[in-house]
Amino acid sequence: MLFFTLKKDRLPEFLDAVDKRYKLIVPEQKGEKTYTFRQYTEFSKVSLEFIRTIIPPKKLIFPPVEKLFSVDKECRIDASHEDEQFSVIFGLHPCDLHGIEILDKAFSYGGRDTSYWRRRDKVGFIGLSCLPDKYCLCKSMHTDFIESVYDIFLYTLDDVYMVSVRTALGDDMLRLSPGLFNKPTKEEILEYKERIQIRDSMFTRIMDTTNLADLLTLEYKNDIWEEYSKRCLFCGSCVMVCPTCQCFDVYDSPDVIAGNSCRIRRWDACMRKDYALVTGGHNFRGTRPERFRFRYLHKETGFGEMHGKASCTGCGRCSETCPAGIDMVEVVRRIRE
Amino acid sequence: MSLIPVIARLEEKRALDHNHSLFRFIFKEEQMREKFHFQPGQFVMLSIFGVGEAPISITSGPDEKGFIDLCVRKAGRVTTALYSLEENGKVGIRGPFGNGYPVDKMRGGNLLIVAGGLGIAPLRSLIRYVLWRREAFKEVAIVYGTKNPASLLFNEEMRELVLRRDIKCLLTVDSAQDNESWKGHVGSVTDLIDMTGMPLMDTSVAVCGPPGFYKYVLEKLLSLGCSKGKIYMSLERRMECGEGKCGHCVIGHKYTCIDGPIFTYWDAINLPEIF
Secondary structure (H helix, E strand, C coil), X not given: CEEEEEEHHHHHHHHHHHHHXXXXXXXXXXXXXXXXXXXXXXXXXXCCXXXXXXXCCHHHHCCCEEEEEEEXXXXXXXXXXXXXXXXXXXXXXXXXXXXXXXXXXHCCCCCCCHHHHHHHCCEEXXXXXXXXXXXXXXXXXXXXXXXXXXXXXXXXXXCEEEEEECCHHHHHHHCCCHHHEECCCHHHHHHHHHHHHHHHHCCCCCCCCCCHHHHHHHCCCCCHHHHHHHHCCCCCHHHHCCCCCCCEEEXXXXXXXXXXXXXXXXXXXXXXCCCCECCCCCECCCCHHHHHHHHHHHHHHHHHHHHCCCCCCCCCHHHHHCCCCCCHHHHHHHHHC | CCCCCEXXXXXXXXXXXXXXXXXXXXXXXXXXXXXXXXXXXXXXXXXXXXXXXXEEEECCCCCCCCCEEEEEECCCHHHHHHHCXXXXXXXXXXXXXXXXXXXXXXXXXXXXXXXXXXXXXXXXXXXXXXXXXXXXXXXXXXXXXXXXXXXXXXXXXXXXXXXXXXXXXXXXXXXXXXXXXXXXXXXXXXXXXXXXXXXXXXXXXXXXXCHHHHHHHHHHHHHCCCCHHHEEEECCCCCCCCXXXXXXXXXXXXXXXXXXXXXXXXXHHCCXXXX
């Protein structure tokens, strides 16, 4: 890992250079308080102060709706696709980079998912440091900093960014604008250390995750699941905005007149009533409490057993988005009581 | 891993009863016919293009090369469309998926196969595996129960098995009222387990049947001293991919499609959501 500094007022030059070489995706303001990842047009539109986008960057690698192949009357399959341009996503916070790391594991478990990795292998990441708001839970989930996945990470200091270059791709990007990067001075290193302390002290939201997997299993029959499932609207918003929810549905979309059809996969949600319904009418998760509980168990423990840690990145999107005001921190606190 | 199927041709369909048929498929590409190896208990994702895809267990034996047989109940959209497919019609097949029965562990010991209804479909593959190398197993017993004589799948084959001397095959029906020619047993498969007279302490048991069926069979097996680690159950869940990605078949922390569909009873009771 190499460290440099970049003067803040030279960031536009750097992003312009990256945009010339790659397809650059950046965070932009969408509504009054909402942000989204979009293709870069000009620097003035880039949001540097956002906390979280509505939809996590997973949409760029794992699209909400995706055609897998088309098939004609003679059952000739066409799975061709346009060669994707190499893109660089700028502005990912540590939680979202952790989200990508978890998706990488999910789409490799039992073999690499070709559609996912076709895009994933053509994406680079420039991370950006952030300060927490009232929903941020990354410190509790141990995802408040990251040492993998990204190619370049920018830590915001007063006048400069402390730039961490982790990969050869990151180095390629830096070399697109050679004059911009300097060796960090002693003062800048000191400032970087102070910033870490300040950020660390700003977290107001804490969730005790000690033995959480055990507790959720022990409290499998707790009345709390019933109680919350009465409040939950089962709209699936928490799933759609989750950076690590990777469930999908596969279906055929036929063109009856032409006689051909497309096979599509689209995001799915375990909160949906017929998610575990099988032919013959048996539903393996037929009741609302079962479905509500399943999301918590799978997020906090299920994935953990497979991959060694919970699959919640603490990004805060589910709590911010839930129309019924259900908050994971509160649910977990009640489980602990 | 990819969600793109290969093309196969429907070679033959044979009705087994009013809503179960046996479908034989041959891969279009010769290379695929050679390459397609599977274990008893594995399944494929079967595509009817324009309708969708469904997981179906393979019912032919792994030593029978060049084709695969699927025993299918006419029940949902894909299977209904399959029933209206003409011979020589084309389908898509992905797989094989799942862990299959641990035949290497089962070899060298006694084997009891317990089937209920359509549960015979994956077990028939195991039976054919065993018959192909009968000397690799000690005592082998098969017990199979259905609602009535008319719903006994693979009727002739099963009757041939009953006549064999190197295995013990016993059949039963819940009720034989509609069929006076039924000379076999009437009652539960658990009665048949007793009738095999097989010592079950060190026997591997493969069980497959409808959800309600497991409860009685498992109770019976445990009462006869079977080890929970040697009872192999084949579980059913909704599946969209078969490759451990779509999430639909998750039970607790396991994917039925790659960690299963064959689970030991011991593994199963350690999964939340099962019982």
